[in-house]
Amino acid sequence: MLNATVGTWVAAFLTLGLFSWMYKENAWFRIVEHVFVGASLGHLAVVGYGNIKDIAWTPAATQGKWLMWLPIIGGLLLYSRWFKQYMWLSRVPMGFLVGTTGAVVLTGSIKAMLVDQVIATMMPLNSINNVLFVVLTMAATMYFMFTLQSKWAAPIIDLGRYALMVAFGATFGFTVMSRISLFTGRMQFLLFEWLKLTPGGG
Amino acid sequence: MLEKLNNLDTRILYLIMVCLATFPLMRPIGLPLPITEQVKLCYEAIDQLRPGDLVFIGVDFEPSSAPEAWPQLLAMGRHAASKGARIVMLSMFPGGFRYEQQFEDILKAQYDMQYGVTLLSLPYSAGLEAAYQSVAQNLKGLYTVDLHGTPLNQFPLWNEIQGAQDFTMYIQIADAPVAWLRQLTQVPGLKLINGTLASAASTMAPLWQSRQLSGLIIGMSGAAEYEVLVRLPGPAAAAMDGQSLGHAMIILCIILGNVGYYAAMRKAPKTRSAG
Numbered sequence: 116m117l118n119a120t121v122g123t124w125v126a127a128f129l130t131l132g133l134f135s136w137m138y139k140e141n142a143w144f145r146i147v148e149h150v151f152v153g154a155s156l157g158h159l160a161v162v163g164y165g166n167i168k169d170i171a172w173t174p175a176a177t178q179g180k181w182l183m184w185l186p187i188i189g190g191l192l193l194y195s196r197w198f199k200q201y202m203w204l205s206r207v208p209m210g211f212l213v214g215t216t217g218a219v220v221l222t223g224s225i226k227a228m229l230v231d232q233v234i235a236t237m238m239p240l241n242s243i244n245n246v247l248f249v250v251l252t253m254a255a256t257m258y259f260m261f262t263l264q265s266k267w268a269a270p271i272i273d274l275g276r277y278a279l280m281v282a283f284g285a286t287f288g289f290t291v292m293s294r295i296s297l298f299t300g301r302m303q304f305l306l307f308e309w310l311k312l313t314p315g316g317g
Numbered sequence: 318m319l320e321k322l323n324n325l326d327t328r329i330l331y332l333i334m335v336c337l338a339t340f341p342l343m344r345p346i347g348l349p350l351p352i353t354e355q356v357k358l359c360y361e362a363i364d365q366l367r368p369g370d371l372v373f374i375g376v377d378f379e380p381s382s383a384p385e386a387w388p389q390l391l392a393m394g395r396h397a398a399s400k401g402a403r404i405v406m407l408s409m410f411p412g413g414f415r416y417e418q419q420f421e422d423i424l425k426a427q428y429d430m431q432y433g434v435t436l437l438s439l440p441y442s443a444g445l446e447a448a449y450q451s452v453a454q455n456l457k458g459l460y461t462v463d464l465h466g467t468p469l470n471q472f473p474l475w476n477e478i479q480g481a482q483d484f485t486m487y488i489q490i491a492d493a494p495v496a497w498l499r500q501l502t503q504v505p506g507l508k509l510i511n512g513t514l515a516s517a518a519s520t521m522a523p524l525w526q527s528r529q530l531s532g533l534i535i536g537m538s539g540a541a542e543y544e545v546l547v548r549l550p551g552p553a554a555a556a557m558d559g560q561s562l563g564h565a566m567i568i569l570c571i572i573l574g575n576v577g578y579y580a581a582m583r584k585a586p587k588t589r590s591a592g
Binding site for chain 2: 137138139158159162166170215216219220222223224226227228231232234235282285286289290291292293295296297298299300301302303306312314
């Protein structure tokens with residue numbers, strides 16, 4: 116219980132420190148900012164250590180899974196970039212990482228992000244929504260055909276540019292919504308968890 | 318006069334925004350909250366679950382996105398539990414485990430779910446997209462212990478599961494937009510439901526429009542709509558008045574900013590000609 120109370124007060128102190136920036140840049144904000152960066156890096160370091168220990172080191176060193184030495188050696192080779200003479204060794208694990216990541220992402224992307232999306236664009240033109248969808252998708256795609264420079268294509272490309280601007284506007288709106296949600300979440304914490312107020316003004 | 322709008326002290330704007338977003342938390346106004354189609358379809362998909370159906374819940378968020386994601390998890394997860402589904406939680410984000418633990422406690426307390434029989438929490442797994450691929454192709458090979466470090470072969474629920482193909486649904490509460498979908502979409506028959514952050518909405522919306530997703534709830538507003546549908550008012554519904562007033566304030570600021578900009582533009586040539 117005491118730990119929870121201390122944790123709540125620390126969280127409130129840090130939250131208010133960040134909010135203090137809205138008035139002006141100050142030492143309190145700077146301290147909280149540095150604590151955040153430090154804590155994040157510390158957290159990542161612990162997670163990274165845990166991953167290496169649990170996934171590779173323990174199985175390799177104590178359970179006889181010798182194949183797990185390969186990622187450990189590969190990981191160490193990445194640091195050969197620090198030594199000019201042996202820098203070329205880092206290309207081996209880097210190439211492996213790029214190759215496998217590309218393969219994993221590509222296998223899923225072809226269906227999910229390309230084929231299914233193209234299929235979804237092929238719809239009957241029996242409503243204004245559908246017509247807009249198809250026309251604007253084609254126009255926006257044409258905007259990226261940089262070698263196409265004919266007079267008849269110019270208005271379509273302009274239309275595509277406007278469609279993209281509408282999409283960017285929607286993205287901006289959603290981002291604003293996301294940020295206000297985060298702010299509201301912190302205010303809910305301050306009001307109801309820290310100050311123990313109750314909705315309705317109690 | 319109007320060009321002075323360009324030089325407003327931003328602290329005044331911040332103060333107004335703080336008041337608008339905070340006041341309704343204390344004194345709810347009750348602004349209308351229409352239900353969007355994607356949330357309704359999401360509700361219907363989860364409502365069709367039958368007792369015993371296996372459901373994955375991906376708890377892939379961390380404290381930085383909890384105000385949006387936690388209400389989504391509460392709303393959809395409770396609904397799935399109320400339908401008698403068997404739930405397996407997993408997380409590909411290092412900070413997700415604390416929310417898995419919290420939600421596990423809620424499910425055990427409020428829905429009498431028996432851990433290891435109808436409920437299971439799997440630990441964080443590194444690799445993100447590669448880990449999702451393992452979930453899709455080799456679930457039993459990916460995990461050996463549960464979130465609490467207990468060997469998984471001690472749990473009847475785990476022993477019944479052969480792989481991801483046994484599951485009816487994957488409810489993903491995600492901070493990372495599409496990595497999970499690229500891999501899970503390859504599991505035949507698995508319905509995909511997504512609760513996403515509002516900032517990722519424009520990435521996920523086309524995937525819902527193409528019906529690769531059976532349902533999509535976006536940000537805190539989506540969670541609030543879901544809370545209304547399941548009649549379990551929670552933190553999201555409570556915050557919606559403040560959210561709406563905050564948006565109104567932003568719209569007003571954009572309009573006033575443009576008015577000030579054009580006023581300054583109109584005045585600028587006169588100043589030059591006078592000089």
